[in-house]
Amino acid sequence: MPSALPDGEPVPADGALPASALAGAADRPLGFYLHVPYCATRCGYCDFNTYTATELRGTGGVLASRDNYAETLADEIRLARKALGDDPRPVRTVFVGGGTPTLLAAGDLVRMLGAIREEFGLAPDAEVTTEANPESVDPAYLAELRAGGFNRISFGMQSARQHVLKVLDRTHTPGRPEACVAEARAAGFDHVNLDLIYGTPGESDDDWRASLDAATGANPDHVSAYALIVEEGTQLARRIRRGEVPMTDDDVHADRYLIAEEMLSRAGFSWYEVSNWATSEAGRCLHNELYWRGADWWGAGPGAHSHVGGVRWWNVKHPGAYASALAEGRSPGAGREVLSSEDRRVERILLELRLRDGVPLDLLRAEGRAAADRALSDGLLRPEPFAEGRAALTLRGRLLADAVVRDLVD
Numbered sequence: 001m002p003s004a005l006p007d008g009e010p011v012p013a014d015g016a017l018p019a020s021a022l023a024g025a026a027d028r029p030l031g032f033y034l035h036v037p038y039c040a041t042r043c044g045y046c047d048f049n050t051y052t053a054t055e056l057r058g059t060g061g062v063l064a065s066r067d068n069y070a071e072t073l074a075d076e077i078r079l080a081r082k083a084l085g086d087d088p089r090p091v092r093t094v095f096v097g098g099g100t101p102t103l104l105a106a107g108d109l110v111r112m113l114g115a116i117r118e119e120f121g122l123a124p125d126a127e128v129t130t131e132a133n134p135e136s137v138d139p140a141y142l143a144e145l146r147a148g149g150f151n152r153i154s155f156g157m158q159s160a161r162q163h164v165l166k167v168l169d170r171t172h173t174p175g176r177p178e179a180c181v182a183e184a185r186a187a188g189f190d191h192v193n194l195d196l197i198y199g200t201p202g203e204s205d206d207d208w209r210a211s212l213d214a215a216t217g218a219n220p221d222h223v224s225a226y227a228l229i230v231e232e233g234t235q236l237a238r239r240i241r242r243g244e245v246p247m248t249d250d251d252v253h254a255d256r257y258l259i260a261e262e263m264l265s266r267a268g269f270s271w272y273e274v275s276n277w278a279t280s281e282a283g284r285c286l287h288n289e290l291y292w293r294g295a296d297w298w299g300a301g302p303g304a305h306s307h308v309g310g311v312r313w314w315n316v317k318h319p320g321a322y323a324s325a326l327a328e329g330r331s332p333g334a335g336r337e338v339l340s341s342e343d344r345r346v347e348r349i350l351l352e353l354r355l356r357d358g359v360p361l362d363l364l365r366a367e368g369r370a371a372a373d374r375a376l377s378d379g380l381l382r383p384e385p386f387a388e389g390r391a392a393l394t395l396r397g398r399l400l401a402d403a404v405v406r407d408l409v410d
Contacts, residue, residue, distance in 0.1 A: 008335025015083040015331035021309030031093035031290045035301025036101040038066045050099045070108035074115035075326040076300040081119040090121040093287035096130040106141045110148030127286045134176040142187035154193040155180050160214035161207045164200045178218035193222035198256035199248040200228050208256050216267035221283035224276050225260045227253045254399050274354045274398050292351045310339045346409050353405050358385050358392025371407035
């Protein structure tokens with residue numbers, strides 16, 4: 001099951017934020033993350049806050065049902081409006097994730113977006129994304145989403161090889177994600193992402209190349225490629241521990257990343273974050289850039305995390321407990337923390353170093369600046385941005401990003 005939430009301090013019953021969190025808010029973009037916690041089956045590698053129908057049976061009654069979930073989530077959006085008071089900002093980005101958002105009717109997703117539009121308004125150029133399972137959409141579903149205001153969609157492809165999908169417990173048919181890209185384009189979606197995973201036990205270099213070929217051949221304008229992380233408590237972790245499938249080592253992950261960079265670059269994609277490539281600046285995921293740049297976002301839904309003006313909080317995890325809180329007029333927040341200036345400095349380094357533009361050198365202390373000088377000499381940071389006052393990773397630096405950032409935060 002998913003990992004436990006941190007404790008933090010209590011969240012006020014009305015979700016009110018300290019005045020410091022709203023100071024200067026008009027100068028920061030605001031996004032919404034909407035979490036849909038339902039899945040048809042649990043993938044063996046997943047430790048997200050998701051639930052199948054069997055897992056929910058008898059643990060929340062009608063409150064945990066996905067049939068009325070859209071209205072429940074809209075209740076939290078209305079609570080957000082009250083908590084943010086007279087904040088004038090229209091919403092710049094909306095991202096619906098899960099779970100499998102497209103297990104809900106398309107009309108439900110549109111109603112959730114409608115609650116944001118009604119309470120906050122959407123910026124004229126707002127980016128509105130939903131994740132989608134390739135087997136849970138069809139042309140009519142996609143057309144309804146597009147007509148309802150969604151303009152970006154992200155399909156979970158993972159791999160083009162059946163035996164790799166089987167290890168991941170993914171149930172879609174190879175070739176279906178690529179067909180979904182065409183269907184999304186026909187429905188009028190300007191921006192389409194395919195999510196890939198590399199390093200699955202039993203995957204070969206040729207399997208990975210085939211997946212990249214299939215993904216780029218479908219002509220999305222964005223590809224995300226993530227190394228498989230085997231989380232404790234998942235079915236895949238238990239299978240590896242029993243010796244049923246082999247563990248993939250870090251050297252294989254590095255080789256696969258280099259293959260991804262080479263093939264995606266050749267296909268016209270450019271990296272803008274360590275695990276993300278786009279064919280143009282317009283194709284980048286603006287919502288994720290809010291996270292990486294420490295902007296403001298409200299996370300609605302069970303287990304969703306939020307951040308506004310240096311205050312971070314998280315909701316109760318179970319859909320039944322989440323719905324009960326809102327039905328009683330209470331915030332579903334489970335805990336929160338107010339970040340110190342040092343917390344925020346460290347987080348900026350951790351997150352912004354992952355971006356192509358890098359992180360300002362003036363955020364570094366003396367020890368971190370000395371480490372940056374060493375990283376430059378070792379070929380881990382690019383010389384031109386460094387001369388302009390920024391630490392930005394080379395390709396080799398991307399492979400060692402975790403180690404580089406540990407040194408820079410000292």
